[in-house]
Amino acid sequence: MLNIQPLVSHCNKFCNIEPEKLSLLEPFFEYRTYKKKEMLLREGQRCNEKFFIVRGCIHLYYLRQDGIEQTIDFAIENWWTSDFMAFQHNSAAQFSIRALETTEVLCITADNQQQLLTEMPELNAYFHLIFQKAYAAAQMRFRMLYELSKEELYLDFRRNFPAFLQRVPQYMLASFLGFTPEYLSEIRKKFIS
Amino acid sequence: MLNIQPLVSHCNKFCNIEPEKLSLLEPFFEYRTYKKKEMLLREGQRCNEKFFIVRGCIHLYYLRQDGIEQTIDFAIENWWTSDFMAFQHNSAAQFSIRALETTEVLCITADNQQQLLTEMPELNAYFHLIFQKAYAAAQMRFRMLYELSKEELYLDFRRNFPAFLQRVPQYMLASFLGFTPEYLSEIRKKFIS
Numbered sequence: 001m002l003n004i005q006p007l008v009s010h011c012n013k014f015c016n017i018e019p020e021k022l023s024l025l026e027p028f029f030e031y032r033t034y035k036k037k038e039m040l041l042r043e044g045q046r047c048n049e050k051f052f053i054v055r056g057c058i059h060l061y062y063l064r065q066d067g068i069e070q071t072i073d074f075a076i077e078n079w080w081t082s083d084f085m086a087f088q089h090n091s092a093a094q095f096s097i098r099a100l101e102t103t104e105v106l107c108i109t110a111d112n113q114q115q116l117l118t119e120m121p122e123l124n125a126y127f128h129l130i131f132q133k134a135y136a137a138a139q140m141r142f143r144m145l146y147e148l149s150k151e152e153l154y155l156d157f158r159r160n161f162p163a164f165l166q167r168v169p170q171y172m173l174a175s176f177l178g179f180t181p182e183y184l185s186e187i188r189k190k191f192i193s
Numbered sequence: 194m195l196n197i198q199p200l201v202s203h204c205n206k207f208c209n210i211e212p213e214k215l216s217l218l219e220p221f222f223e224y225r226t227y228k229k230k231e232m233l234l235r236e237g238q239r240c241n242e243k244f245f246i247v248r249g250c251i252h253l254y255y256l257r258q259d260g261i262e263q264t265i266d267f268a269i270e271n272w273w274t275s276d277f278m279a280f281q282h283n284s285a286a287q288f289s290i291r292a293l294e295t296t297e298v299l300c301i302t303a304d305n306q307q308q309l310l311t312e313m314p315e316l317n318a319y320f321h322l323i324f325q326k327a328y329a330a331a332q333m334r335f336r337m338l339y340e341l342s343k344e345e346l347y348l349d350f351r352r353n354f355p356a357f358l359q360r361v362p363q364y365m366l367a368s369f370l371g372f373t374p375e376y377l378s379e380i381r382k383k384f385i386s
Contacts, residue, residue, distance in 0.1 A: 062336055072335050084329035094336065117318065124317035125310065131324035136277035138331035142265050143255055143287065145338065146371065178339065 004029060006054045007106050010078050015125040028116040029106045034099040040081075047086035047093040048110045053079050056103025057167045060095050061175075071176040074100075074164055080130065100168060153177050154187050197222060199247045200299050203271050208318040221309040222299045227292040233274075240279035240286040241303045246272050249296025250360045253288050254368075264369040267293075267357055273323065293361060346370050347380050 007029070008022045034040060034056070041047055043062055051058075053075055060073040060081060072095065075081040083093040090110055108116070117123055148156060154177055158165060164173075174184035200222070201215045227233060227249070234240055236255055244251075246268055253266040253274060265288065268274040276286040283303055301309070310316055341349060347370055351358060357366075367377035 060332075062340070064340065070336075070339050072332065072339065083332070084325055085333055088325060088329055094333070121315060121318065124321045125314065127321040128317045128324060131321060131328050132277055132281060135324050135328045135331060136281055138328060138335075139253075139265065139276070140278055140287070142331075142334075143263075146263050146265065147255070147257065 003031065003054070004106065006078070007052050010052070011123070011126050014129045015122065017120070017122050017126075021120060021122075024120065025116070028112045029108050032105050032107055034103045034105070036099055036101050036103075038099050038103075040097040040099065040103075040105070041083060041093050041095070043094060043096045044092050046090065047083045048090050049107050050080055050082035050084070050087055050110075050113070051097075051105040051107050053077055053081065054104040054106060056105075057100040057164075058097050058103060059100055059168070059172060059176075060097050062095050069096075069175065071172050074161075074168055074176065076163060076167070080134075100172075150177065150179060150183065151187055154179075154184065155191070158191075196224065196247070197299065199271070200245050203245070204316070204319050207322045208315065210313070210315050210319075214313060214315075217313065218309070221305045222301050225298050225300055227296045227298070229292055229294050231292050231296075233290040233292065233296075233298070234276060234286050234288070236287060236289045237285050239283065240276045241283050242300050243273055243275035243277070243280055243303075243306070244290070244298040244300050246270055246274065247297040247299060249298070250293045250357075251290050251296055252293055252361070252365060252369075253290050255288050262289075262368065264365050267354075267361055267369065269356060269360070273327075293365075343370065343372060343376065344380055347372075347377065348384070351384075 004023070004026045007025065011017060011022060040051055040058060041049070055077060057074065057076045058081055059071045060075070060083075061069045061071045064070050073081075081097060083095045083097075085091075086093045087110060144153065144156060157173070157177065170184060170188075171181040174181045177184065179187075197216070197219045200218065204210060204215060233244055233251060234242070248270060250267065250269045251274055252264045253268070253276075254262045254264045257263050266274075274290060276288040276290075278284075279286040279288075280303060337346065337349060350366070350370065363377060363381075364374040367374045370377065372380075
């Protein structure tokens with residue numbers, strides 16, 4: 001039995017869809033559980049799915065020329081994740097996505113989404129708002145990347161995303177912030193003491 | 194007489210709305226012309242408008258502590274621009290937007306947009322797709338910022354956005370790429386010769 005409730009609650013935060021209509025969402029989604037370190041998406045693989053995170057935490061990354069994984073983003077409960085360029089064009093992913101803990105998602109394919117939006121076009125209002133929000137956050141993140149020193153980037157992350165600090169491995173947070181793990185360790189010591 | 198046609202054409206690229214309905218858009222928009230260097234939005238000012246660029250070119254920037262303008266983005270014909278975080282919350286803008294040439298826009302307020310989407314909810318499909326596209330481009334830009342050297346960033350920009358090279362002042366492109374103007378000048382010489 002599929003538990004669509006977390007997604008329904010999230011939809012209701014952003015738009016008014018009749019409750020009896022929201023129960024029609026279910027057939028379009030697949031409920032999946034990924035173990036810690038399992039892959040949701042692999043770079044190079046055709047990407048035709050997007051994921052609503054019901055429980056858990058993922059990181060989105062690409063493999064650098066030197067073989068090191070560069071984390072671009074994290075996501076937790078109530079966030080959507082995918083390689084959206086590849087999802088939009090049904091093309092090869094340029095990012096990988098991996099579960100950082102046991103992660104439950106509601107997964108929808110591009111075809112199913114198209115069908116769903118034909119049957120329930122009012123869901124476009126939900127997607128409009130959440131993508132506007134995501135894009136607005138990206139504008140702010142570009143500003144932060146230009147404006148803040150490395151130390152300030154860490155403090156900003158700690159202030160705005162405290163939930164992630166406990167859930168994300170330190171070396172991965174360092175990668176995301178553009179640090180070496182050693183440098184992050186030094187900054188942390190400074191602000192703990 | 195308002196010329197809504199460029200926006201109608203753009204909508205039609207992304208979704209199917211009956212042509213006679215699209216003509217109803219007009220009352221919700223204001224047509225404005227900005228002279229070169231005129232401001233569309235000022236940092237600190239309440240932001241309750243977004244802009245569809247009919248003709249022209251703008252840059253979005255913030256003022257650094259040292260008083261230098263840091264360009265975060267450019268936009269030309271058929272792009273939407275605003276400080277979307279501030280637009281969403283009807284709050285003070287953290288960015289400024291300035292016309293780089295004579296720029297004609299279709300401007301819509303947040304209130305008018307809400308009203309428009311109530312009357313023509315099918316437009317949400319359009320905004321869903323263009324924000325998904327904008328967010329997808331942001332994901333790729335984050336990757337580029339981590340992955341590419343300064344020289345590669347310039348070459349990537351030249352390859353992907355040739356239209357901007359002619360329209361954007363060099364010192365501003367340097368700022369956008371995170372260079373000094375002198376450094377950009379050196380790179381350009383290298384690739385022109």
